[in-house]
Amino acid sequence: MAWRSEIPEPKVDVSFTERVPEGDDVARDVCDTCGFIHYVNPKIVVGSVVEHEGKILLCRRAIEPRKGYWTLPAGYMEKGETTEEGAKREAHEEALAHIRIHDLLAIYNIPRISQVQLMYRASLSVPEIGAGPESLEVALYDWDDIPWDELAFPSVHWALTHYRAVQGQERIVPFGNPPGERGNRMPLKSG
Amino acid sequence: MAWRSEIPEPKVDVSFTERVPEGDDVARDVCDTCGFIHYVNPKIVVGSVVEHEGKILLCRRAIEPRKGYWTLPAGYMEKGETTEEGAKREAHEEALAHIRIHDLLAIYNIPRISQVQLMYRASLSVPEIGAGPESLEVALYDWDDIPWDELAFPSVHWALTHYRAVQGQERIVPFGNPPGERGNRMPLKSG
Ligand SMILES: [Zn+2]
Ligand SMILES: [Zn+2]
Numbered sequence: 001m002a003w004r005s006e007i008p009e010p011k012v013d014v015s016f017t018e019r020v021p022e023g024d025d026v027a028r029d030v031c032d033t034c035g036f037i038h039y040v041n042p043k044i045v046v047g048s049v050v051e052h053e054g055k056i057l058l059c060r061r062a063i064e065p066r067k068g069y070w071t072l073p074a075g076y077m078e079k080g081e082t083t084e085e086g087a088k089r090e091a092h093e094e095a096l097a098h099i100r101i102h103d104l105l106a107i108y109n110i111p112r113i114s115q116v117q118l119m120y121r122a123s124l125s126v127p128e129i130g131a132g133p134e135s136l137e138v139a140l141y142d143w144d145d146i147p148w149d150e151l152a153f154p155s156v157h158w159a160l161t162h163y164r165a166v167q168g169q170e171r172i173v174p175f176g177n178p179p180g181e182r183g184n185r186m187p188l189k190s191g
Numbered sequence: 192m193a194w195r196s197e198i199p200e201p202k203v204d205v206s207f208t209e210r211v212p213e214g215d216d217v218a219r220d221v222c223d224t225c226g227f228i229h230y231v232n233p234k235i236v237v238g239s240v241v242e243h244e245g246k247i248l249l250c251r252r253a254i255e256p257r258k259g260y261w262t263l264p265a266g267y268m269e270k271g272e273t274t275e276e277g278a279k280r281e282a283h284e285e286a287l288a289h290i291r292i293h294d295l296l297a298i299y300n301i302p303r304i305s306q307v308q309l310m311y312r313a314s315l316s317v318p319e320i321g322a323g324p325e326s327l328e329v330a331l332y333d334w335d336d337i338p339w340d341e342l343a344f345p346s347v348h349w350a351l352t353h354y355r356a357v358q359g360q361e362r363i364v365p366f367g368n369p370p371g372e373r374g375n376r377m378p379l380k381s382g
Contacts, residue, residue, distance in 0.1 A: 041234050042268045044307055077233045082300035083307055104298065104365060107309070109273035116235055116274055118298070118307075171364050174295060 042114040046086035047074020048122040049163040050099050055140035056160065057129060059094045061152055062136045069152035072159055073097065074117070087120050095138040096130035099123065106162050106175035108155045110183035119159045121172075157187045233305040237277035238265020239313040240354040241290050246331035247351065248320060250285045252343055253327045260343035263350055264288065265308070278311050286329045287321035290314065297353050297366035299346045301374035310350045312363075348378045 017032055049072060050057035058070045073094045077086040084101045091097040099122040108117040129138050141147075143164065151157050162175040177183070208223055240263060241248035249261045264282040268274060275292045282288040290313040299308040320329050332338075334355065342348050353366040368374070 041232060042270060042272075043232050044235060077307070079233060079305045080302050081233075082302050083298065084300075085302075107274065107295065109275075111271050111273050111276075114270045116268070116309075173362050174365060 042116055044077040044083070044086075045074055045115055045117040046077045046083050046090060046120075047072050047117065047159075048087045048091055048099060048101065048120040049105060049159055050091060050095075050097060050122045050124060052124040052127060052140055055142055056146065056163070057091075057095055057097060057124070057138065058141055058146070059131070059135040059138045062131075062134050066152035068136065068150075070147050070150050071152040071156050072119070074119070083118050084120065087118070087122070091122070092132075094132045094135050096128070096132055097124055097138075098126045098128075100125045103172065104174045105166075105172070106159060108158060108177050108183065110155070112182060112184060115183075117155055119155075121163065151186070154181065154183050154186050161187075233307055235268040235274070235277075236265055236306055236308040237268045237274050237281060237311075238263050238308065238350075239278045239282055239290060239292065239311040240296060240350055241282060241286075241288060241313045241315060243315040243318060243331055246333055247337065247354070248282075248286055248288065248315070248329065249332055249337070250322070250326040250329045252325065253322075254325050257343035259327065259341075261338050261341050262343040262347050263310070265310070274309050275311065278309070278313070282313070283323075285323045285326050287319070287323055288315055288329075289317045289319075291316045294363065295365045296357075296363070297350060299349060299368050299374065301346070303373060303375060306374075308346055310346075310353075312354065342377070345372065345374050345377050352378075 057073065059073055060070050061067050073091040074087070075090040075094070077083060078089070081089065087101060088099055091099045102121040102123065104118065105121045106117075106119045108119065109115075110117070129140070131138050146160060148157070151160075158175075158178055158181070161178075166172045178187070181187070248264065250264055251261050252258050264285045265278070266281040266284070268277040269280070272280065278292060279290055282290045293312040293314065295309065296312045297308075297310045299310065300306075301308070320331065322329050337351060339348070342351075349366075349369055349372070352369075357363045369378070372378070
């Protein structure tokens with residue numbers, strides 16, 4: 001899982017000044033040392049709600065932020081992969097899981113941190129899971145046992161709730177953010 | 192429109208060496224001058240197929256790449272906006288159009304250039320269009336008049352074809368890339 005914490009800081013002292021580069025129309029951070037323009041694009045998180053025999057795969061985070069809390073296998077998309085490939089890679093990295101992607105469950109926007117999350121519906125293609133390096137433990141939860149009070153992020157809550165709302169439906173229109181939600185607060189238990 | 196050309200080059204000589212930074216697990220370009228780590232994340236393009244009285248809005252590009260060719264209003268998502276806000280902004284910038292977004296038409300992956308495109312179905316909310324600074328001209332095309340041989344990018348072709356396939360349907364499952372297509376070649380006219 002790599003929502004925000006995973007990108008290490010630069011190893012040397014680098015200072016940036018925000019200004020509009022020539023030929024651009026938006027202010028960017030420009031390195032005071034070498035003039036390099038730091039384009040901060042919105043980042044794509046790819047993840048999945050993975051079902052196996054009616055249970056849902058959750059991972060307990062071994063890293064900050066929200067260490068010790070439960071999350072879905074998800075993380076930043078890498079260069080050169082597709083969104084589906086990224087979601088599969090994250091399930092493999094965090095839960096040692098091999099998954100089959102079925103369809104797109106939701107697109108969530110967290111504009112405060114310029115993040116777009118693509119969450120897929122998936123299932124285990126091999127009935128094995130295990131904790132990867134970013135997970136303390138992984139588990140398959142019955143719906144009624146999901147630890148709602150210990151979920152890591154609002155969007156984990158949203159994705160589980162949305163998944164449940166269309167469980168068993170074959171062709172679905174992907175969800176967006178719950179009305180009015182921007183990812184800034186944790187919803188109450190929906191159970 | 193800002194598929195690839197819009198990001199200006201750094202203004203000073205900057206050289207990078209590709210290596211795996213400490214604490215990271217992927218090779219990154221690291222600046223030889225200041226050590227700044229250049230995280231190249233996949234980029235999100237947001238755009239729309241905009242319909243007005245049965246016609247489709249197209250923009251003729253005023254900028255490279257593919258200057259003079261026709262495209263859909265679309266471009267890179269900016270920091271701090273949602274995907275829908277980005278698609279609306281691009282329609283406004285490139286076609287002086289105010290649009291209403293209806294739903295997600297497609298997610299296209301172009302892994303060679305690490306690009307994810309979110310294409311929405313939309314309509315004009317005000318019956319006015321005009322050429323923005325990145326467009327030579329804009330026009331509303333009847334389906335039969337679409338200039339298939341003068342489309343700028345494969346994904347413009349895909350989006351138009353996908354749009355047509357579900358025109359009039361209220362609830363749709365978003366499309367992905369056409370089977371086998373990675374965005375490396377222009378399809379033949381589908382008309
Ligand atoms: Zn991760
Ligand atoms: Zn643009």
